Amino acid sequence: MLVDSSEFLEEIAATLVGLHLVAAAMNGIAAWRGLRAGGGARLRAGAWLAFAALFTLFAIWAGQHTPPGLPDTIKTAIDAALGPVTLFFGSLAALTVLYLGREFFVRPWVGWCLGNAAMLFFNLSLADPHFAQTVLKPDNVPIVAMIFLLGYFLWLGTAQAVENDRRLRQGQGPREKDFAEKTLVWPDLVYIELICMVALSAVLIVWALVVRAPLEQPANPSLTPNPSKAPWYFVGLQEMLVFFDPAMAGVVLPTLIILGLALIPFLDFKTEGSGYYSIAGRRFGYLVFMFGFLQLWILLILVGTFFRGPNWSFFGLYEPRDPHRMPLFQNVNLAELFWTSLLGRAVPRPMADGGLARFTAILWREIAGIAVLLVYFLGIPLVLGRTLMRRYLANMGKARFTAMVLLLMMMLALPIKMILRWTCHLSYVVNMPEYSIYF
Amino acid sequence: MSFGDKVRQSQLWKSIFRHPAPVDRRNRVLVILSNLILHLHPVAIQKHAVRLHYTWCMGGISAFLFLVETITGVLLMFYYRPTVQWAYNDMLALRDVVSLGVLREIHRWGAHAMVITVWLHMLRVFLTGSYKPPREFNWVIGVVLLVLTLLLSFTGYLLPWDQLSIWAVTVGSNMAKAAPMLGHEGPGQQLLTIDGVDLITSGSDVRYALLGARSVGEEALNRFYVLHCIALPLLATFLMAVHFWRVRKDGGISGPL
Numbered sequence: 001m002l003v004d005s006s007e008f009l010e011e012i013a014a015t016l017v018g019l020h021l022v023a024a025a026m027n028g029i030a031a032w033r034g035l036r037a038g039g040g041a042r043l044r045a046g047a048w049l050a051f052a053a054l055f056t057l058f059a060i061w062a063g064q065h066t067p068p069g070l071p072d073t074i075k076t077a078i079d080a081a082l083g084p085v086t087l088f089f090g091s092l093a094a095l096t097v098l099y100l101g102r103e104f105f106v107r108p109w110v111g112w113c114l115g116n117a118a119m120l121f122f123n124l125s126l127a128d129p130h131f132a133q134t135v136l137k138p139d140n141v142p143i144v145a146m147i148f149l150l151g152y153f154l155w156l157g158t159a160q161a162v163e164n165d166r167r168l169r170q171g172q173g174p175r176e177k178d179f180a181e182k183t184l185v186w187p188d189l190v191y192i193e194l195i196c197m198v199a200l201s202a203v204l205i206v207w208a209l210v211v212r213a214p215l216e217q218p219a220n221p222s223l224t225p226n227p228s229k230a231p232w233y234f235v236g237l238q239e240m241l242v243f244f245d246p247a248m249a250g251v252v253l254p255t256l257i258i259l260g261l262a263l264i265p266f267l268d269f270k271t272e273g274s275g276y277y278s279i280a281g282r283r284f285g286y287l288v289f290m291f292g293f294l295q296l297w298i299l300l301i302l303v304g305t306f307f308r309g310p311n312w313s314f315f316g317l318y319e320p321r322d323p324h325r326m327p328l329f330q331n332v333n334l335a336e337l338f339w340t341s342l343l344g345r346a347v348p349r350p351m352a353d354g355g356l357a358r359f360t361a362i363l364w365r366e367i368a369g370i371a372v373l374l375v376y377f378l379g380i381p382l383v384l385g386r387t388l389m390r391r392y393l394a395n396m397g398k399a400r401f402t403a404m405v406l407l408l409m410m411m412l413a414l415p416i417k418m419i420l421r422w423t424c425h426l427s428y429v430v431n432m433p434e435y436s437i438y439f
Numbered sequence: 440m441s442f443g444d445k446v447r448q449s450q451l452w453k454s455i456f457r458h459p460a461p462v463d464r465r466n467r468v469l470v471i472l473s474n475l476i477l478h479l480h481p482v483a484i485q486k487h488a489v490r491l492h493y494t495w496c497m498g499g500i501s502a503f504l505f506l507v508e509t510i511t512g513v514l515l516m517f518y519y520r521p522t523v524q525w526a527y528n529d530m531l532a533l534r535d536v537v538s539l540g541v542l543r544e545i546h547r548w549g550a551h552a553m554v555i556t557v558w559l560h561m562l563r564v565f566l567t568g569s570y571k572p573p574r575e576f577n578w579v580i581g582v583v584l585l586v587l588t589l590l591l592s593f594t595g596y597l598l599p600w601d602q603l604s605i606w607a608v609t610v611g612s613n614m615a616k617a618a619p620m621l622g623h624e625g626p627g628q629q630l631l632t633i634d635g636v637d638l639i640t641s642g643s644d645v646r647y648a649l650l651g652a653r654s655v656g657e658e659a660l661n662r663f664y665v666l667h668c669i670a671l672p673l674l675a676t677f678l679m680a681v682h683f684w685r686v687r688k689d690g691g692i693s694g695p696l
């Protein structure tokens with residue numbers, strides 16, 4: 001895709017027209033359903049009609065190669081505000097607001113307003129060549145689709161959970177109970193499956209016709225592209241390389257993620273609360289899982305694909321990918337902070353060889369980091385088990401509790417390292433290149 | 440007698456379908472019981488288990504996408520040769536020469552879509568608490584299926600043999616170098632020595648096992664091809680069979696007690 005603007009506008013026109021029309025059609029459907037429902041929905045149907053008209057207008061403009069876009073001031077402001085840290089904690093704050101206000105946000109009209117805002121933001125941004133260049137890379141298209149799908153399904157799941165929680169408070173059973181009656185699989189399920197398959201095949205065929213599979217230059221082992229990115233579903237791990245060394249980010253943490261996922265039913269093992277959407281009865285487990293899934297899995301993938309460019313530098317959404325931009329920080333290890341900044345002494349240097357003595361000297365150099373890790377992985381869990389989480393320990397037993405707390409501490413290590421990197425440019429807490437151990 | 444009735448009365452039809460059309464209760468039961476594919480289902484289920492609001496149909500969609508990948512994958516194998524000399528050229532041919540020129544597209548987008556639908560399926564199972572007893576084991580099988588889905592995608596990513604694929608796989612497999620004990624740059628590697636001779640070197644670590652060489656080349660292409668087209672699909676098929684079996688044996692789709 002070229003950055004020359006007239007050529008770009010011509011190339012993007014069809015995509016924009018399509019997307020604006022899809023948004024208009026969806027608002028049209030929403031309006032039609034509102035009109036049929038009557039009451040307050042009637043009033044809102046008017047708003048959806050207005051949205052439909054707006055999107056149609058935008059589609060027409062886009063078709064004439066004058067698509068509406070975000071003003072430059074807003075784009076610059078957004079780019080200036082974004083960074084790896086603001087993105088992480090901004091998203092955390094947004095999710096927290098959504099969670100706390102869920103009773104409000106699950107109302108269909110509120111959800112639809114959010115949906116419209118997202119589509120508006122996306123479609124307007126797409127008129128920017130740099131935004132379009134990253135987002136419309138063939139392999140990134142599914143990620144965009146995933147954001148919208150995830151938004152919709154999170155809304156759908158939360159709406160049902162909120163309703164069930166209300167019913168449970170009032171002493172009724174969850175909504176799923178109303179459908180306990182049996183029905184025959186033929187035709188009730190088989191036809192749904194058939195329709196699903198036909199619809200999905202149609203989606204795939206259209207997608208295949210519209211977006212060509214990428215094929216770059218033939219493989220050339222002596223020409224390293226900058227940046228070289230892992231496939232998108234592993235880019236979250238690659239993003240963790242910013243904060244951890246390859247052994248942690250690429251091997252230990254993925255193993256723990258898989259292990260942690262597999263352990264969920266053995267850590268949250270009570271039979272109650274199975275088989276219906278609910279949040280109230282399982283806040284802790286819910287929040288931990290959602291934090292891991294949305295913040296540590298999905299968000300890191302988004303950062304890695306949409307915001308990282310050459311040299312793995314961070315770029316805003318509307319910025320050109322300048323190949324000369326280098327990551328800024330000069331990072332230091334905890335040993336330096338401890339010996340030099342805190343004690344005002346030189347970092348001890350272990351001798352070049354000499355088995356045990358050398359080993360001890362290395363441990364001595366890293367003494368601060370080792371102490372921090374001991375407190376973090378041993379001290380805090382022990383204290384938690386006696387205080388805040390006493391009930392969990394009693395309910396779960398020692399083995400389960402230990403596994404859970406250690407996994408939780410590993411999970412929290414990432415945001416903690418982010419904060420430390422941000423505030424004191426910390427690289428590694430324990431840094432023993434002699435043994436390839438970095439933490 | 441109408442034409443349709445004639446067909447349904449014919450010996451050929453009756454030899455395939457063992458009972459009349461599923462228009463009444465008895466035959467709707469029989470159709471599920473007597474058909475190999477349909478008998479993956481129970482005959483009757485709770486109404487709430489067929490609600491799209493509940494399951495989002497994501498497990499079913501993942502399974503369907505796997506089927507699409509299998510079919511398009513077999514068709515692609517007719518054209519594709521996994522050698523450094525031919526792989527890229529065969530991609531060009533698939534794009535420019537082969538009729539039905541969207542095979543590669545359907546296969547690639549189907550794979551991406553499957554990754555997403557499997558994640559959404561996991562999210563739904565979590566949100567409904569469906570991993571709780573007695574379904575713990577099926578959740579674990581699911582986690583393995585998730586890993587297999589990612590590995591299938593990853594191994595397939597190398598096959599076009601363009602810059603995108605070899606460098607993505609290089610980034611991915613470089614992490615294996617740093618595996619504790621097993622990678623030649625990983626922690627603990629120094630412990631595995633005999634008389635000063637390293638056991639784990641760049642020629643004997645896990646990355647070497649994965650790539651069949653010290654870097655991504657012909658050997659890696661062959662290994663990834665075999666993993667992608669044979670080993671992983673077989674394993675995934677087997678585990679899906681177990682997964683579906685267990686859905687039934689654990690009492691069908693979860694629901695409130």
Ligand code: HEM
Pocket residue numbers: 494496497498499501502505557560561564569570574577578579580581582584585588679682686691692693694
């Ligand atoms: C290739 C991947 C997978 C396929 C094809 C698949 C397919 C299915 C299907 C068809 C069902 C029936 C209900 C439904 O559609 O929701 C199901 C249920 C289930 N799946 Fe999966 N699944 C896959 C991966 C996973 C993963 C990644 C997990 C969890 C980590 C998982 C855990 C479960 C559990 C616990 C059930 C029972 C749910 C209930 O009874 O409500 N599956 N799966």
